[in-house]
Amino acid sequence: MAKILCVLYDDPADGYPTSYPRDDLPHIERYPDGQTLPTPKAIDFQPGQLLGSVSGELGLRKFLESGGHQFVVTSDKDGPDSVFERELVDADIVISQPFWPAYMTAERFAKARNLKMVVTAGIGSDHTDLQAAAERGVTVAEVTYCNSISVAEHVVMMILGLARNYLPSWEDVKAGGWDIAECAARSYDIEGMHVGTVAAGRIGSAVLRRLKPFDVHLHYTDRHRLPPEVEQELGVTFHESAADMVPHCDVVTINAPLHPETENLFDEAMIARMKRGAYLVNTARGKIANRDAVAAALRSGHLAGYAGDVWFPQPAPRDHPWRTMPHHGMTPHISGTSLSAQARYAAGTREILECFFEGRPIRDEYLIVQGGKLAGTGAHSYSEGDATGGSEEAARYEMPNPIPAQ
Incomplete structure (x- = not known):
């Protein structure tokens, strides 16, 4: 069984929502280029819910635990003493979002001895050192077009x-x-x-x-x-x-x-x-x-x-x-995490996990790195190398820095 380590942003300051402004979302079957929306076998959430925060858990807990997998969800992602750093050592899969990214640097890849796949719940996998992923044979996937x-x-x-x-x-x-x-x-x-x-x-x-x-x-x-x-x-x-x-x-x-x-x-x-x-x-x-x-x-x-x-x-x-x-x-990084988008990237993340666990191919559109090289969408959109340098500065957000006057 696998250990899945998932990094999501914090719940709202006044608590996880118990109701929402709208009762439903418009029904969309395909994206403008004809690509179908995510097609997992099932979902365990109501579209329109807040899924991208810690309590939302991308709607994945029931699915993963019913399969005997360990599912760890945290927002504490930065610095050597973070929950993410401690749990990474024996994680098989890492999931995070671009809005609150778990920066997968070469140093973190070196610590993650069991790591097989990194999933971006959303679009944009630059918070992962793609070069290090390729060198270690780790698959990188994202939910292309979801937001x-x-x-x-x-x-x-x-x-x-x-x-x-x-x-x-x-x-x-x-x-x-x-x-x-x-x-x-x-x-x-x-x-x-x-x-x-x-x-x-x-x-x-x-x-x-x-x-x-x-x-x-x-x-x-x-x-x-x-x-x-x-x-x-x-x-x-x-x-x-x-x-x-x-x-x-x-x-x-x-x-x-x-x-x-x-x-x-x-x-x-x-x-x-x-x-x-x-x-x-x-x-x-x-x-x-x-x-x-x-x-x-x-x-x-x-x-x-x-x-x-x-x-x-x-x-x-x-x-x-x-x-x-x-x-x-x-604004904070919110453009791609509307409640509408969350329903799509949560479903897409589940589709990727289903393919991984069942040994089925992950859609080409979702692949960024596979088999030691850029693949699928990654080969079209990215170049070799790493863009995570300086990401350790994110830990300073928790420091009580005064905001300078204009």
Whole structure:
């Protein structure tokens, strides 16, 4: 029997929900490209429940324990004395989410002598050292497409929120104010703007499709060019690189996976190539944008705004400069963990586990590393190497760091 170690984020501060705002979720059978939703043999949860927190357990406990497996769930993931570090030594399978990632570094792989598989309950396995996984013959899988549309919707919301100066205007009302001039002084329509996406995979393409009705000019860059008929349908302009694209754009949205080729892509030099007053939205991975360069560009006014929900590391230390920089719209990493998305990635995680235990092939779409190399979606989306360096800084979130004044 196997030991499954699962890392999930904490329950709400006021307790695990006993009721929810809505009674059901819309029924969806397929994703836009025709791929079917996860198809486990059964589920032991009600779609629409909070499954991604510790008490939600991804709806897996009954299934795993009925099979005689040991199931350990914790949110304590960082540092040498964490529950995760102690339990990892004899774990066969590790499950975690991008929103509260258990960073699987080479050092942790070396300690996990029984480890056979690492599963991302969601999309994006950059919190796992893919090189170390390949070298040790460990399978890495994720639930591809489960929250791509969730993230795309979040991107559009953040673009509009920045351009229309929504959050400061909301804060004005909360404070009892009615300062229309102050709120309007940073508010713009996006109609007619040039909007570009770095990567046009499932999320990037969905963003383009959702923005087209706003009558903006669309741009993209990707190492895999879209088919000509899709470019024509969207009216989108292709650029060979991000450096070529960003000078043309009023808004840039990052929708690329994190790997050595994209790490620190938006550094001081790349941001300097952007138009003065441009907006940058990053719901991909925090490490793609340079922490200090973003903060400096907002303070100088070169960027008009920065929004996103991804940080590095996660959770972000309490003195992280993105918490206090001006003109930002940052949130915790929530874009891909809506209750709608949780139902899909919980079901997909179970499908992966069923395949593993029954000796059946895991869907190619779900595979990132298998047989000592990048495989399936991993071979298409990632490059060899490791992007977990510096992740030990996540432990600082628990430290009582004062948040510096602006």
